[in-house]
Structures are given as C-alpha cells and as structure tokens.
Amino acid sequence: MHTLRLIFRFAAFTLVEYVRSGRALVEAAATIAVYAIFFRRQALDGDHFFALAALFTLALTFYTSSTILGLGDRPQGYLILARRIGRTGYLLGLYLAIILVTAAAYGALSLLVAAFTPVAGLGVAGWLLGSLPLLLNMFLLAALLTLIAPFVLSSGWRLALLGLIALAFSNSLLGGSALATLPTTLLTTIEVLRTMASAPLLPAFSGYELAISRDYSGPAFVIPLAQLSLTLGILALAVYAFARRDLIFSSN
Amino acid sequence: MTLSIEINNLQKAFDGQLVLQDVSLRVARGTIYGVLGPNGAGKSTLLHLLLGFLRPDHGTIRILGRHNPTEALARIGYLPERVRYHLHYSGREYLYYLGELSGLRGRRLAARVEDEIAQVGLREAADRPLRVYSRGMLQRIGIAQALLHEPELLLIDEPTGGLDPQGQEQLLTLLRALRSRGLTCLVATHQIAEAEALCDQVGILFHGRIATEVVLDDLHDIGRSVTIHTSRLPADVQAILAEFEPNVTYAEHEVRIDANTPVLQAQVLRVLIDAGIAIVTLEGQRRPLEELYLRIVHGESIEPPGMPPPRLPAAAPKLHHTGGDTLLRELLTNAEQQATIRNARRSTENSGRGCAATRH
Numbered sequence: 001m002h003t004l005r006l007i008f009r010f011a012a013f014t015l016v017e018y019v020r021s022g023r024a025l026v027e028a029a030a031t032i033a034v035y036a037i038f039f040r041r042q043a044l045d046g047d048h049f050f051a052l053a054a055l056f057t058l059a060l061t062f063y064t065s066s067t068i069l070g071l072g073d074r075p076q077g078y079l080i081l082a083r084r085i086g087r088t089g090y091l092l093g094l095y096l097a098i099i100l101v102t103a104a105a106y107g108a109l110s111l112l113v114a115a116f117t118p119v120a121g122l123g124v125a126g127w128l129l130g131s132l133p134l135l136l137n138m139f140l141l142a143a144l145l146t147l148i149a150p151f152v153l154s155s156g157w158r159l160a161l162l163g164l165i166a167l168a169f170s171n172s173l174l175g176g177s178a179l180a181t182l183p184t185t186l187l188t189t190i191e192v193l194r195t196m197a198s199a200p201l202l203p204a205f206s207g208y209e210l211a212i213s214r215d216y217s218g219p220a221f222v223i224p225l226a227q228l229s230l231t232l233g234i235l236a237l238a239v240y241a242f243a244r245r246d247l248i249f250s251s252n
Numbered sequence: 253m254t255l256s257i258e259i260n261n262l263q264k265a266f267d268g269q270l271v272l273q274d275v276s277l278r279v280a281r282g283t284i285y286g287v288l289g290p291n292g293a294g295k296s297t298l299l300h301l302l303l304g305f306l307r308p309d310h311g312t313i314r315i316l317g318r319h320n321p322t323e324a325l326a327r328i329g330y331l332p333e334r335v336r337y338h339l340h341y342s343g344r345e346y347l348y349y350l351g352e353l354s355g356l357r358g359r360r361l362a363a364r365v366e367d368e369i370a371q372v373g374l375r376e377a378a379d380r381p382l383r384v385y386s387r388g389m390l391q392r393i394g395i396a397q398a399l400l401h402e403p404e405l406l407l408i409d410e411p412t413g414g415l416d417p418q419g420q421e422q423l424l425t426l427l428r429a430l431r432s433r434g435l436t437c438l439v440a441t442h443q444i445a446e447a448e449a450l451c452d453q454v455g456i457l458f459h460g461r462i463a464t465e466v467v468l469d470d471l472h473d474i475g476r477s478v479t480i481h482t483s484r485l486p487a488d489v490q491a492i493l494a495e496f497e498p499n500v501t502y503a504e505h506e507v508r509i510d511a512n513t514p515v516l517q518a519q520v521l522r523v524l525i526d527a528g529i530a531i532v533t534l535e536g537q538r539r540p541l542e543e544l545y546l547r548i549v550h551g552e553s554i555e556p557p558g559m560p561p562p563r564l565p566a567a568a569p570k571l572h573h574t575g576g577d578t579l580l581r582e583l584l585t586n587a588e589q590q591a592t593i594r595n596a597r598r599s600t601e602n603s604g605r606g607c608a609a610t611r612h
Contacts, residue, residue: 006353013338013349020340075336079397082303082330083353086322247305 006085010093014071015100023067027105030060035112044113046122050130050211053109054137061102061138065145068098073151073250081247091146091242095235098142103135129214133207136227140204143231147238151249157241168197203227254281255314256405256436257302262311264297271297272460275311279453284427284437286451288444288541290549293457295440296333299407302438303330316405326355329403331394333410333440339383343374343393346382347400354401368396371426387414395423399430406430406437412446424450444542454541456548463548471540477511480520483530492523505532511540 018024034056039049072094081090110127113119122130148158167190182190203226210216210223257279264272272294279285287295300306302313304321316324338346347365356364369378372392382390391414398406411427412420427437427450441447447454448468455462482505485493493502499510500520507524509517524531 002355006355009349009352013353017338017340075332075334076338078303078305078332079330079335079337079350080353081305082325082328083350083401084326084355085353086325244307246307247300 003086003089007089007093007096010080010085010089011096011100014068014094014097017071018068018097018101024101026067027060027064027101028108030056030063031105031108031112035109039109039113040117042117044117044119046119046126046130046214047212049113049119049122050134050214053106054134054208054211056109057102057106057134057138058141060105061098061141062145064101064105065098065142068094068101069146069149069151073149075249075251077151077249078247087243087247088239091152091239092235095142095146095238098146099139102138102142106131106135106138126214129216130211132211133224133227134211136224136231137204137207137211140207140227140231140234143234143238147234147241149238151247152238152242152245154245164193164197167194168201170194200230203230255279256281256316257285257438258312258314259302260312262298262301262313263309264294264301264306265309270460272301275457275460275462277455277462277465279436279438281436282431282434283452284431284439284450286447286454287438287440287457288442288447288454288545289440289457290442293442294460295442295457296409298457299330299332299409299438299440302407303328324405326401327404329398329401329406331398331406331408331411333413335390335394337382337390337393340381342379342381343385343389343396344369344378346393347396350397351400356401364400364402368400371399372396373422388416388419391415391423392419395426404434404436406435407440408437409440410443411439411441411450412443420446444539444545448539448541456545458548464544466541466544468541477543478509478517478534478536480507480509480524480534481505481532482507482524483532485529486527489523489527489529492527493520496520511543 034052038052038056042048072090077090081087085093110131147153148161150158153161203223206223207227210220255278257277259278260276262272262275263270275294275298277285277287287298289295297306301308302315302321303325312319313321315321316327318324321328341349344365347368348361351361351365369375372395374389374392374396377385377389382393385393391412395411398408406427408427412423415423424446427439431437431452439447439450448471451468453465453467455465457463484504485502485507490502493500493507496509496516496519499513499516501508507520509520521531
C-alpha cells in the first residue's frame with residue numbers, strides 16, 4: 001500500500017511537470033487536429049471510429065511514452081531514486097503517467113466525437129466494449145516502449161529485442177524469391193523464429209480487431225485477458241531489468 | 253566504534269576501464285569523511301555505488317549496517333554534483349514532493365519542509381519557480397532536500413559548488429553543526445581547503461585508488477613549509493644555507509624551508525638577520541594536506557622507500573597514522589634530527605668561525 005502511494009505520488013509529480021513544461025500541449029493539439037481532420041466532417045459508424053481511434057492512440061502512445069520516458073532518463077532522476085520510492089516505484093510511476101496521459105487523450109477524443117459528431121448506433125456500452133481492447137493495446141505498447149527505454153535495457157538486449165520485433169513483422173519483407181535461395185535448414189530456422197517472435201503480437205492484433213468488431217462472443221473474451229497478461233509480463237520484465245542494471249542516466 | 257560505511261576492496265569498471273580499484277575505507281558514525289581527488293578520480297562513481305545506483309564488480313559495501321545500499325536509502329541524504337532539478341516547481345512544492353517520496357506525510361512533512369527552507373535561508377524565494385533560482389539558491393535547495401527526511405548519513409558530491417564565499421561558510425558551519433548532532437557525512441570534493449575545513453578524515457582518491465588516508469587533526473599539529481623572499485643573498489650566506497640542504501633550498505632572492513622544521517626555520521631566520529639580509533616577505537607555503545595531495549597527483553612517493561603503504565585492518569579500523577601522516581612525521585623527524593646533529597657538530601667546533609663568517 002505504501003509503495004502504491006509512492007508510485008501514485010511520483011506519477012502525479014511527473015504529470016505536473018509534463019503539463020507545466022508545455023509538453024502536454026502536443027497531445028492536446030494532436031487530439032484536436034485528429035478530430036478535426038478525421039472525425040468532424042464524416043458520418044461515422046462504430047467500426048470506423050474505433051479503427052481510426054486505435055491508430056491515433058497507438059501513435060499518441062508512441063509519442064507520449066518517448067517523451068515521458070525521456071523525462072525519466074535525466075540526471076534529475078538520481079534525486080528521486082535516492083529516496084524511498086526505489087527503482088520499481090520509479091519505473092511504474094513513469095508508466096502510470098504515460099497511460100494516464102494517453103487514456104486522457106483518448107477520452108478527450110471520444111468526448112469531442114460524442115459532443116459534436118455522435119457515432120450512429122454507438123452507445124455507452126458499445127463504446128466501453130470497443131475501448132477496452134483499444135486501451136489495453138495502448139497499455140501494451142507503453143509497456144513495450146518502457147522495456148526498451150535506454151535506461152531500462154542495455155543496448156545489447158535492446159538490439160536483440162528490436163531484432164525479434166523486426167523478425168515478427170518481417171512476413172512481407174522476408175519472403176518470396178529472396179528466401180527461395182536460402183538453404184532449407186536456414187529457412188526453417190527463420191520460420192520458427194518468426195513464428196515464435198510473432199506470437200506475442202497476436203493479442204495486440206486480435207485486440208485491434210476486437211475493438212472494431214466489439215464482438216465478445218465465443219472465446220473472444222480471452223483477448224483482453226491475453227493483452228493484460230502480456231502487458232503485465234512485459235512490465236515485470238522491465239522492472240526486473242531496471243532493478244539489475246547500472247543506473248547511468250542520460251546527461252542531456 | 254560504530255561504522256556508518258564500510259567498504260572493502262571495491263572495484264568498478266566501465267567498458268573494461270577500471271574506474272575504482274581495490275578501494276577500502278571506513279567511516280565512523282558521527283564523523284565527516286572527505287574523499288579528495290581530482291576530476292575523474294572516481295569520486296562520483298564511489299557515491300553512486302554507495303547509493304546502489306551502480307553495482308560493484310568486486311568487493312563489498314556495508315552502509316548503515318546493510319549490505320544492500322537500497323535498503324538503507326530511507327536513512328541516507330544525497331546531494332549530487334551539478335544537480336539538475338525539475339525546474340517547473342517552486343522550491344516549496346519541490347520539497348513537498350521529495351518529502352512525500354521519502355515517506356514523510358502530513359504535519360511532519362509540512363514541518364520538515366518549512367524547517368529546511370528556513371535553515372537554508374530560502375524563505376522569501378520558496379514560492380518562486382526553481383527555474384528562476386540562481387546557482388547558489390539551487391545548491392541550497394539541494395541541501396534542503398538532502399536533509400529533509402533527517403537522514404543518518406549524508407553523501408555530498410562537491411558541496412560548495414556554486415555557492416558564494418558566504419554561502420560556502422554557512423554550508424560548512426551547517427555541516428559541522430549536523431555532525432555535532434551525530435550525522436555522518438561523506439563528502440566528495442576536489443577542493444583541498446574545503447576538505448581541510450570540514451573533514452575529520454580524508455582519503456585521497458587518485459586513479460581509482462585511495463592513495464592514502466589522513467586524520468586532519470594530526471595534520472593541523474604539523475607546521476607548513478615557509479618561503480622567505482629576501483634581498484639578494486650574498487655568496488657567503490648562500491654557502492651557510494647550503495649546509496642546511498636538503499631541508500633548505502635557496503635562490504638569489506628566496507629561501508625555502510621544508511615543513512615540520514621549526515628549529516631549522518629559526519636557525520635560517522637567525523642566519524639571515526645576522527647577515528643583515530632584508531626580508532621582503534615571509535609566507536607559509538602549501539598546507540600539509542595540499543602538499544600531500546600534490547605529491548600524490550604528481551606521482552611522487554609518499555612513503556619512505558621500501559616501506560609498504562599502511563593498510564586499514566579489516567576488523568578494527570585504525571583511523572590514525574596512515575600514509576600521509578607518516579610522510580609528514582618522517583619529514584618532521586628528519587628535519588629535527590638533522591638540526592640536532594648540526595648543532596652538536598657546531599658546538600664541538602670553533603663557535604666563532606661560523607658566526608664571524610656570517611657577519612661578513
């Protein structure tokens with residue numbers, strides 16, 4: 001309970017600085033701009049809204065995570081980490097700040113749409129059903145970006161992880177005639193690695209589809225659980241890695 | 253004696269380059285220990301190891317009775333070198349947040365924040381944003397945050413950096429007052445005067461090693477070398493001064509007498525005065541710690557040839573009579589012995605010969 005309180009205090013501390021420094025204006029401006037460009041002039045249905053909103057929130061999560069993790073990767077952090085909060089609290093506080101900002105931006109976008117261009121046939125229940133996997137995808141991406149932050153993973157591990165992610169996305173890049181010339185053993189190895197690396201992406205892609213369809217029939221309810229589990233797993237890995245490495249913040 | 257810090261054979265390398273090697277030191281509770289060394293000697297790395305920011309490659313750290321430094325963080329105050337702040341807060345807000353992150357709450361938090369603001373003299377500026385603070389004011393906020401949670405141990409990297417002379421004096425006075433209340437302090441500094449003014453014991457860190465440790469009280473008892481600027485020294489006076497070598501060196505307008513040689517200093521002054529040499533200035537030269545520090549930095553020997561440097565025993569730390577102290581005592585002994593021998597020799601010779609030659 002005590003650690004949780006410290007995490008919330010540090011998240012609040014980070015958010016206050018984020019807002020006062022003017023960085024939050026980027027999210028505000030982006031939300032308004034995206035609404036004005038993609039949502040204001042169209043007659044939207046639920047599928048269209050969630051398809052667009054999911055892409056926007058992922059892009060926003062990428063930006064917000066980079067910015068807030070950048071705030072955490074400064075020499076100022078030494079003063080925080082020399083206190084009772086500890087490394088776990090520090091990292092989770094930053095993560096909490098990220099998801100609060102991105103969730104707030106998504107909430108603001110939804111409110112703008114609801115207030116000025118209501119989506120036909122999308123009630124509160126439908127919005128909640130679509131928003132759950134969408135938000136979980138944002139949290140998942142934020143966790144992954146937290147894990148590969150320079151102060152969390154060493155450069156070697158980051159490179160390895162980014163290599164795996166690239167391999168997972170490589171279906172369209174590595175294939176066809178380029179692979180045909182490779183020896184069968186190597187080809188099989190690449191296929192196995194690709195399958196293994198792309199497995200963690202399944203909850204994310206399924207979550208995206210679930211947000212658009214909002215169809216929880218059959219085993220679909222497992223998708224949010226898989227998203228949540230993967231997020232927690234990645235966060236645990238980030239906390240583990242951060243707790244064990246030499247802490248040398250960027251001097252910029 | 254209770255130890256607040258106990259480090260044994262600490263080693264740390266970055267990218268294969270050793271930054272600290274075989275560092276062992278002990279800091280007794282209620283004392284101020286100075287880690288004195290030039291930039292890049294490994295002082296900040298040592299502090300970061302003590303705070304658990306870095307992990308040692310080899311060796312052990314025991315801080316406030318804990319082998320894991322992070323378990324002791326709640327009882328440690330830390331002021332980094334060139335500290336950077338979250339500048340979008342006012343001084344008071346910042347201290348409130350940091351106090352909360354140290355586990356303080358409610359009335360105690362409020363009382364501690366106000367006490368520290370008053371203690372560092374920032375009452376009027378407390379509600380201004382940190383971005384408008386001067387460097388000295390930021391250093392004061394740094395001190396306030398380090399003391400906010402009433403730590404038992406204070407780790408400070410270059411404490412007076414950015415402070416004006418008055419601020420420096422106030423800080424040193426504050427730290428001495430805290431020591432008198434039982435606070436232990438480890439100060440990393442490259443300023444010899446600061447170490448002399450503040451510390452009970454100093455370890456000189458050079459090229460990642462504790463080259464020597466000295467107890468300041470012992471050094472204070474020992475004199476300083478003296479340089480006498482004179483009118484031109486005639487050849488006959490120079491011939492007399494040559495008898496005092498190597499503890500006395502001279503040039504045409506200058507005589508330099510080694511530290512720890514009160515008898516010799518008096519003798520040389522007598523020779524000069526008797527010869528009618530005008531003394532232009534007489535100045536004490538480098539302080540003993542400075543002398544020792546510079547010898548280490550310049551790679552000169554600090555121990556008598558063939559004698560290994562003294563080591564602190566692992567179980568019962570001996571804080572007195574370590575390397576630098578040995579050097580100075582050796583100098584003192586040598587000078588006094590030589591003076592005694594010379595006096596004895598002269599007393600057996602014709603006493604008038606030397607004096608007559610001097611007067612001419």
